[in-house]
Amino acid sequence: MKALCAAFAATTAICAATAANATDLEVTHWWTSGGEAAAVAEFAKAFDATGNKWVDGAIAGSGGTARPVMISRITGGDPMGATQFNHGRQAEELVEAGLMRDLSDIAEAENWREVIRPTSLLDSCTLDGKIYCVPVNIHSQQWLWLNNSVFxxxxxxxxxxWDEFVAAAPKLEEAGITPLAMGQQPWQTTLAFQVLLVALAGPETYTKIFGDKDAELAAGPEMAKVFQAAATARDMAKDSNVQNWNDATNMVITGKAAGQIMGDWAQGEFQVANQVAGEDYTCLPGLGVNEVIQTGGDAFYFPKVDDPAITEAQGELAKVMMSPEAQVAFNLKKGSLPVRGDVDLEAANDCMRKGLAILDKGNIIQAPDQLMSADSLVQVNDLFVEFFNSPSMSAEDAQEQFAAIVGSAD
Incomplete structure (x- = not known):
């Protein structure tokens, strides 16, 4: 931590005011797909309307690619004005090192505690009673996306x-269609496994394993069924030769693949392709088995800087991101759910309404980033990359290694 603080001591101002009361603010994120770009443009438009200027700092690739770049800049004395992380513990060390701005005064003035639902989202931004980030959406990975016309x-x-989807796979393969689209980025294979875990073993099992680090349960017979299902998914996705998640989504949109296990951000790609939920595609929360919403998603942190103009612009952006208007505009494009419980979502489509109904019932679980450290999740990611890319690795071998990771996780 001392090294981090020492590095930050060299921080210099990062942006200059373009005019009186107008400030350029660099915002880094990893939203680069078509649907993501359309969504982030809504935030930029709303921020520019304050008289300031959103300077887009998109980093191509996944969060796993972007986060090390973001962290390196912050600890190296070249911080951006604002940066995306996922809800949870990804920025924990930066906050502990005193490198992130405390937003508690803004959160109190804007009544975030009263309007954000579930409140666990704000809890994930809180350390030692202080609030350090703005949660902007609720993203759940617990979805199966299907191309209706393929079937x-x-x-x-x-x-x-899920069982009906698996049963349809042989006929789809005969027709030259890949049953399950899956990209090769590490987080995608882990995501598929986690979704299968929640759907087939249940939310309580998931929480005990990732939250309580229950290694005995991870090695038990209930989880053996999940690993067998993961092996089935691996076989269904064997001809899915793409890297990025949105390329896999495009396989479904174009009918090259029948379905994809992916978070609700996939919906943004369907919208850009002018696909209509409930008509052109079907979404199954919890794989149609255990319908839950995972309270993960995206949040923005604001590195401390010495420039008062930047500091003021940061506060403006924090307020904009939480405003009802920006929450609706952004999330309708992103495919995610708003964090505010008091906004009008009359324009919500079939899939968003399914998500809202589940949220209203309180059927929620926390995201892996909220339950397990980043280092431990990297080990989980590495295991499932190997598993999905190595047909010779048995479900039993993968389960044994997974249980060992869980047992030593923090």
């Missing part, structure tokens, strides 16, 4: 759950 054109009923 209809092949004389198959559109699946309503």
């Amino acid at each position: 209809e054109d092949n004389g198959l009923e559109i699946p309503s759950n």
Whole structure:
């Protein structure tokens, strides 16, 4: 921590005011797909309307690619004005090192505690009673996305759950269609496993393993079924030769693949392609088995800087991101749910309404980033990259290694 603080001592101002009361603010994030770019443009437009200027600092690739760059800049004395992280513990060391701005005064003045739901989202931004980030959405990874016409054109009923989807796979393969689209980025294979875990073993099992680090449960017979299902998913995705998640989503949109296990951010890609939820595609929360919403998502942190103009602009952006208007505009484009519980979502489509209904019932779980440290999650990611890329690795071997990781996780 001392090294981090020492590095920050060399920080210099990062942006200059373009005019009186107008400040350029560099905002780094990893939203670069079509749907993501359309969503982030809503934040930029709302911030520019304050008289300041959003300077887009998009970093191509996933969060795993972008986060090391962001952290290096902050600890190296070249901080941006604001930066994206996921809800949870990813920025914990930066906050502990005193490198992130305390937003508690803004949160109190804007009544965040009263309007954000569930309140666990704000808790994930809180350390030692102080609030350090702005949660901007609720992203759940617990979804199966299906191309309706792929099933209809092949004389198959559109699946309503995971088992029906698996049963349709042989006929789809005969027709030259990849049953399950899956990119090769590490987090995607882990995501698929986690979704299968919650759907087939249940939310309580998931929370005990990732939250309580229950290694005995991770090695037990209930989880053996999940690993067998993961092996089935691996086989269904064997012809999915793409890297990025949005390329896998595009396989579904174009009918090259029948379905994809992916978070609700995939919906942004369907919207950009002018696909209509409930007509052109079907979304199954919890794989149609255990319908839950994971309270993960994105949040923005604001590195401390010495420039008063930047500090003021940071405060403006924090308020804008939490405003009802920006919350609706951004999340309708992103495919995620707003963090405010008091906004009008009359324009919500079929899939967003499913998510809101589940949220209203209180069927929620925390995201892995909220339950397990970043270092431990990297080990989990590495294991499932190896598993999904190595047909020779058995489900039993993968489960044994997973249980060991869980047992030593923090």
